[in-house]
Amino acid sequence: MLIGLHLLDRQILDRDGEPVGKVDDVELDVDDDGTPYVAALLVGQQALGERIGGRLGAWIAGTARRLSPDYDRGPIRIPYDLVAEVDSAVNLSVHREVLPDPALETWLRDHIIDRIPGASDAS
Amino acid sequence: MPPDRLDFPLRVSAVMRRQVRDRTGEVLGRIADVETIAGPDGRERVTAVIVTAGRWGRLLGYESDEHTGPWLLERLARLILRRHTTRVPWPDVSLH
Amino acid sequence: MKGGGVRRILSIALGILTAIGGFVDIGDIVANGEAGARFGIAHAWVLLLGVVGICVYAEMSGRVTAVSGRPVFDLVRERLGPRVALANLTGSLLVTVLTLGAEIGGVGLALQLATSVDYLLWVPVVAFVLWVALWRAKFSTLENVFGLTGLALIVFIIAFFRLGPDTGELWHQASHPGPPSGEDWGTYWFMAVALFASALTPYEVFFFSSGGVEERWTRKDLLTSRVNVFVGFPLGGLLAFAIMLTSATVFHPLDISVDALSQVAMPVALAMGKLGLAAAILGFFAATFGAAMETGLSSAYTVAQYFGWAWGKLRRPREAARFHIVLLVSILVGVAVLMTTIDPIQLTEYTLVFSAVALPLTYLPILVVANDRGYLGNRVNGRLANTLGTLYLIIVLAAAIAAIPLMLVTRMGGG
Numbered sequence: 001m002l003i004g005l006h007l008l009d010r011q012i013l014d015r016d017g018e019p020v021g022k023v024d025d026v027e028l029d030v031d032d033d034g035t036p037y038v039a040a041l042l043v044g045q046q047a048l049g050e051r052i053g054g055r056l057g058a059w060i061a062g063t064a065r066r067l068s069p070d071y072d073r074g075p076i077r078i079p080y081d082l083v084a085e086v087d088s089a090v091n092l093s094v095h096r097e098v099l100p101d102p103a104l105e106t107w108l109r110d111h112i113i114d115r116i117p118g119a120s121d122a123s
Numbered sequence: 124m125p126p127d128r129l130d131f132p133l134r135v136s137a138v139m140r141r142q143v144r145d146r147t148g149e150v151l152g153r154i155a156d157v158e159t160i161a162g163p164d165g166r167e168r169v170t171a172v173i174v175t176a177g178r179w180g181r182l183l184g185y186e187s188d189e190h191t192g193p194w195l196l197e198r199l200a201r202l203i204l205r206r207h208t209t210r211v212p213w214p215d216v217s218l219h
Numbered sequence: 220m221k222g223g224g225v226r227r228i229l230s231i232a233l234g235i236l237t238a239i240g241g242f243v244d245i246g247d248i249v250a251n252g253e254a255g256a257r258f259g260i261a262h263a264w265v266l267l268l269g270v271v272g273i274c275v276y277a278e279m280s281g282r283v284t285a286v287s288g289r290p291v292f293d294l295v296r297e298r299l300g301p302r303v304a305l306a307n308l309t310g311s312l313l314v315t316v317l318t319l320g321a322e323i324g325g326v327g328l329a330l331q332l333a334t335s336v337d338y339l340l341w342v343p344v345v346a347f348v349l350w351v352a353l354w355r356a357k358f359s360t361l362e363n364v365f366g367l368t369g370l371a372l373i374v375f376i377i378a379f380f381r382l383g384p385d386t387g388e389l390w391h392q393a394s395h396p397g398p399p400s401g402e403d404w405g406t407y408w409f410m411a412v413a414l415f416a417s418a419l420t421p422y423e424v425f426f427f428s429s430g431g432v433e434e435r436w437t438r439k440d441l442l443t444s445r446v447n448v449f450v451g452f453p454l455g456g457l458l459a460f461a462i463m464l465t466s467a468t469v470f471h472p473l474d475i476s477v478d479a480l481s482q483v484a485m486p487v488a489l490a491m492g493k494l495g496l497a498a499a500i501l502g503f504f505a506a507t508f509g510a511a512m513e514t515g516l517s518s519a520y521t522v523a524q525y526f527g528w529a530w531g532k533l534r535r536p537r538e539a540a541r542f543h544i545v546l547l548v549s550i551l552v553g554v555a556v557l558m559t560t561i562d563p564i565q566l567t568e569y570t571l572v573f574s575a576v577a578l579p580l581t582y583l584p585i586l587v588v589a590n591d592r593g594y595l596g597n598r599v600n601g602r603l604a605n606t607l608g609t610l611y612l613i614i615v616l617a618a619a620i621a622a623i624p625l626m627l628v629t630r631m632g633g634g
Contacts, residue, residue, distance in 0.1 A: 001158070001159050001160070001161070001167060002156045002157070002158055002159075002173070003135050003156060003157040003158075003159060004135075004139065004155065004156035004157065005156060006593075008135065008300075009296045009297045009300065009301060009304075010297060011289065011293055011527055012527065018529065019527060019528065019529045019530070020527070021526070021527040021528070022296070022526065022527030024301075024527075025134045025135060025136050026134065026135040026136075027132050027133070027134055027135075028131065028132065028133045028134070028135060028138075028169065029131050029132045029133075030131045031166075031168070035168050035169060035213070036129075036131065036133070036168070036169040036213075037159070037166045037167055037168045037169065038159060038166075038167040038169075039132055040132075042134065043527070045526065047134075048301060048526070050134075050136070051134075051136040051301060052301050052302055052305070056305075080166075080167065081165075087287075087593075088287035088288065088289050088593075088594050089288070089289065102528075104541055105528065105529075105540050105541050108540040108541055108544050109537050109540035112540070112544065113536055113537050113540040113543055113544070114537055116354070116536070118354060118355055118536070119535070119536045119537040120535055120536075120537050121355070121535060121536075122535050123354075123355055123356060123357050123358075123532055123535075183298055183587050192590045192599075192600065192605050193586065193590060193600065193605035193606070193608060193609045194605070194609070195609045196586065196587065196609065196612075
C-alpha cells in the first residue's frame with residue numbers, strides 16, 4: 001500500500017457505510033524492532049489544517065481546536081486496527097457511534113438544526 | 124536503525140516532502156509517498172519510501188502500476204514526475 | 220408493465236435537471252438569446268462542442284460513482300491533495316454560489332414576467348421556498364418536478380418552426396463561424412468562451428455524481444447513468460439551441476439586441492400567442508428554479524465532500540447538520556449578493572473568472588481516476604473516452620486561460 005495514494009485524503013466509512021470523515025493525516029509508530037507501522041488515521045479539520053500548513057492551515061486548525069470541547073484534545077484518532085478494508089473508501093469494522101463526535105457537527109445540530117421543524121424527518 | 128532522529132509517534136505529513144539522502148550522503152530527492160506491506164498480523168509496516176527529484180510531490184497516481192492511460196497524461200506524468208522517481212528501501216533512508 | 224414507461228422517463232430526470240443547470244439556466248437563456256440576436260447562429264458549433272464535452276465527462280463521473288460510490292469531489296481531493304483541492308473548492312464555490320444568487324434572481328424575473336411585480340420583491344419569497352424545498356422534499360420529487368417542468372421550454376422548438384425561418388440564411392451563419400459585420404472577433408470569442416464554459420460548469424458533474432449517490436446507484440445502474448447523460452445533456456443543448464434559433468430568426472435580421480428575459484420570450488409570443496408565452500414563462504420558472512436547486516445543493520455537496528462530512532438528502536437533516544448549514548448559508552449569500560441590486564444576468568458572467576480555476580482542476584482528476592483499475596476494475600475508460608477526454612481537457616484549459624483576457628479586452632462582451 002502507498003500511504004499517500006491509497007490512504008491519505010480518502011473517505012472513511014463506518015461499518016454501515018456512513019461517512020466518518022477523511023483521512024486527514026496518518027500516524028506512524030514504531031515496532032519493538034524499530035520498523036515504523038501505520039498506527040492510526042487522524043480525522044478532522046484540526047489534523048487537516050496542520051497538514052495544509054501556512055497561515056490558512058493554522059486558521060483552519062485553530063478554529064477546529066476552539067470548537068472542540070477540550071482545547072488540547074488533539075485530532076480525532078482512529079486506531080488502524082479498526083480498518084476492515086481499503087478500497088475506493090477506507091471501511092471501518094465499527095459503528096461510528098463508538099468514535100468521538102465531530103465537534104462542529106454536534107454544535108450545529110444542537111444549536112441550529114434541531115430547532116428547525118422537520119430536522120428529524122426523513123425526506 | 125535508520126532513519127535517524129525521528130520521534131514516534133509521527134505524522135506522515137511530517138515525513139512527506141522531506142529530503143532524503145543515501146548512505147553516502149548524496150541527496151536523492153524528496154519523499155513523495157511511503158510504501159507499506161501488511162504483515163501476518165494485519166499491521167501495515169513501512170518498507171520503503173518513493174523519492175522524487177522533481178518539484179511535484181503529488182504523483183496523481185501514476186506511480187502505481189494499476190494506473191495506465193490516457194496516453195498523453197501518462198506520458199506527461201512519467202516525463203515530469205517519474206523520470207527522477209526512485210524507490211528507496213526504508214533501512215537505507217537517511218533524512219536530513 | 221404499465222408503470223415501466225413512466226419510471227423509465229422519471230429515471231432520466233437527474234440528467235435532464237443537471238443539463239438544465241448547464242444549458243438553460245438564467246445566464247444561458249439570456250446569453251443564447253443575445254448570441255442569436257447579435258451573431259445569428261454563428262455560435263451553433265460552440266453548443267455542439269459543449270454538449271459533447273459535458274457528455275464525455277458526465278459519463279465518466281457517472282461511471283466512477285456507480286462503480287465505486289464516490290462522487291466527483293472525493294476524487295478531486297484524493298488525487299490533487301488538500302491544498303490544490305481547496306483552491307478548486309474556493310473557485311467552484313464562488314462560481315456556484317454566485318450562480319445560485321443569479322438563479323434566485325432569475326426565478327424572480329420569471330415571476331415578474333407573469334405578475335408584473337418587481338423581481339427583487341420576489342427574491343426573499345423564492346429563496347425561502349427554495350430552502351424549504353431543499354430541507355423537506357425528497358430528492359427524486361425535486362428532480363422529477365423541476366426536471367420535467369423545465370421541458371416546457373420545448374415551446375421554443377415549436378415556435379422556431381412556426382416562425383417560418385429562413386433556413387438557407389441560418390445554415391450560412393452556422394457554417395461560417397465568425398462575427399457578422401458590426402461585431403468584432405473579440406466579442407465573438409468572448410461569447411463563445413462564455414457559452415462553452417457554461418456548458419461545462421463544474422457544478423454539473425458535482426451535482427450529477429452526487430445525485431447518483433443520492434439515488435444509491437450501484438454497478439447495476441451503469442446503463443441508467445449512461446441514458447441520463449446521453450439523453451439529458453443533448454436535450455439541454457437542444458433547448459439552448461432553440462432559444463438561439465428563435466432569437467436569430469426574429470431579432471438578428473432587424474439588428475435588435477437582446478439583454479432581458481422578456482425579450483427572449485418574445486419570439487414565442489409572436490409565433491404562438493399568449494398560450495405559447497405562458498409555456499415559455501413556465502419553462503423559465505422551472506428551469507431557473509431547477510438550476511437554483513442544482514447550484515444550492517452543489518455548494519453543500521462540494522464542501523461536505525471536501526471535508527468528508529455526512530451529506531445528502533438521503534439523510535435526515537439532523538444527521539447531516541454541517542451539510543444543511545452550508546446549504547442555508549449559500550442561499551443567504553446568494554440573496555445578499557442580489558440585494559446589492561446587481562443584475563442577476565450579469566452576475567453569471569462574472570462566474571467565468573472563477574470557472575477558469577475550477578474547470579481544469581475538476582476535469583483532470585475525473586479523467587485520471589476513470590483510468591484507475593483500483594477504482595473501476597474492467598470499467599476503465601476505453602480509447603474513445605480517453606481520446607475525447609484528453610482533447611476536452613486541452614480545450615477546457617485553453618478556454619480557462621483565454622477567459623480572463625477576453626473578458627477584460629471586450630469589457631464583458633460589451634464590445
